[in-house]
Each structure stands twice: as C-alpha cells, then as structure tokens.
Amino acid sequence: MKEIHIDQEKYERILQAALVQFAAGGYQKASTDKIAVEAEVSKGLIFHYFGKKQVLYEKTISHVIDFLNEQSQDLFLKNYTDLVEVVVVSTQHKLKLEQKYPEYIHLLISAYAEKETLPKEIQMKLSLYLEQNMESANKLFQNIVKQLPIKADITEQDVVQLVSGVFHQIYTESLYYLNTHPEITEIKQLQFLAERAEIYMNILQNGFLMKKTSES
Numbered sequence: 044m045k046e047i048h049i050d051q052e053k054y055e056r057i058l059q060a061a062l063v064q065f066a067a068g069g070y071q072k073a074s075t076d077k078i079a080v081e082a083e084v085s086k087g088l089i090f091h092y093f094g095k096k097q098v099l100y101e102k103t104i105s106h107v108i109d110f111l112n113e114q115s116q117d118l119f120l121k122n123y124t125d126l127v128e129v130v131v132v133s134t135q136h137k138l139k140l141e142q143k144y145p146e147y148i149h150l151l152i153s154a155y156a157e158k159e160t161l162p163k164e165i166q167m168k169l170s171l172y173l174e175q176n177m178e179s180a181n182k183l184f185q186n187i188v189k190q191l192p193i194k195a196d197i198t199e200q201d202v203v204q205l206v207s208g209v210f211h212q213i214y215t216e217s218l219y220y221l222n223t224h225p226e227i228t229e230i231k232q233l234q235f236l237a238e239r240a241e242i243y244m245n246i247l248q249n250g251f252l253m254k255k256t257s258e259s
Contacts, residue, residue: 061100061102065100075089107150111148118132118136123186130237137230141229159222177210177211181207185199185203
C-alpha cells in the first residue's frame with residue numbers, strides 16, 4: 044500500500060473544520076465541500092487523507108473523545124464523600140466544558156442523537172466511550188461507598204450496583220430524549236435530567252421513608 048505523506052498543519056485544519064460541520068449538521072448533513080472550504084484545502088485532499096467521509100467522522104469523533112477524556116481526568120481523581128456531590132460536580136463540569144469547547148460537546152450530543160443511524164464502527168466507538176465512563180464512575184462510586192456509614196445488613200457492592208443502575212437509567216432517559224428531540228444541541232437543555240439524577244441520589248443516600256415517631 045502506497046504511503047500517504049501528510050501535511051500535519053492541513054490535517055489539523057481538516058479535523059477542526061470537520062468538527063465544526065459535524066457538530067452543526069451531524070454525520071448525515073455535514074458537507075465535505077464546506078469542510079474543504081473552511082479548512083482551506085481541496086476536497087480531493089480530504090479524500091486523499093481520509094479515504095471517505097465515514098473515516099473522517101471516525102477520526103473526528105476519536106479526537107473529541109480523547110480530548111474530553113483528558114479534560115475530565117481530574118474529575119475522577121477527586122475524593123468525594125457524598126453521592127449527591129458527584130452528580131452536582133459532574134454536571135457543573137459538563138457545563139464548563141460546553142462553555143469552553145462548545146463544538147466538542149455539540150458533536151458528541153449529535154452523535155448520540157443519531158447513533159442508531161451511524162456506521163457500525165462509529166456506534167461501537169461511542170458505546171466503548173460510554174462503557175469506559177461507566178467503569179470510571181463505578182470505581183468512583185466504590186471509593187465513596189466505602190466512606191459511607193452503610194447498614195450492617197447491606198453490602199457495599201449492592202449499593203454500588205444500585206447507584207450504577209440509577210446512572211444507567213439517566214443515560215437511557217438522555218438517549219431517549221435526544222432521539223425524540225433532535226433540536227437539542229446543548230448540555231443545559233438536559234439540565235432537568237441532571238436535577239432528576241440529584242433527586243435520585245438524595246433518595247438513595249437518605250431513604251424515602253419518614254422516620255416513625257414514638258407514641259406518647
């Protein structure tokens with residue numbers, strides 16, 4: 044196979060232009076013509092470097108995922124002592140990321156919104172990203188649960204699985220909402236789901252039954 048000599052500066056410009064176009068129009072509507080114009084390269088060069096639109100999208104998604112993972116490393120390294128705090132801090136973190144890197148977040152939102160219509164390779168990459176996030180979250184939950192005064196008849200693992208189940212439920216609701224509301228492009232439009240997650244965590248951590256008062 045003939046080796047492709049890549050001009051790194053042009054390659055980066057193409058990825059950045061692709062990021063903007065894919066974030067705005069999604070995979071199906073994004074135009075390689077517009078990407079070429081914005082990157083100030085020929086359309087032929089894009090296909091020379093990436094072969095086809097799907098590969099360009101995969102490379103762009105990979106870049107976004109790697110970048111956001113790097114930006115979120117500190118989030119999983121902090122010492123939390125409260126489940127509700129995790130929800131609040133992670134929500135604030137996502138909002139800050141969106142303010143600072145809007146195209147990155149918007150691309151990820153659009154990718155999940157049209158996930159079922161994307162090529163299988165991209166679906167797998169998005170699923171892997173979620174699995175890695177859930178694995179990191181589970182480790183975080185385990186560290187928090189160890190510090191909580193859990194009742195003697197309840198195991199730490201059961202609590203972790205319950206908390207993970209709540210996070211998975213919120214994720215499922217998020218995907219459903221994105222699929223049924225294609226106009227959603229910003230994290231703040233999903234704020235109600237973060238608030239719901241906070242309510243769920245409060246109930247898990249503090250219970251939902253009123254304490255019985257002793258009869259006089």
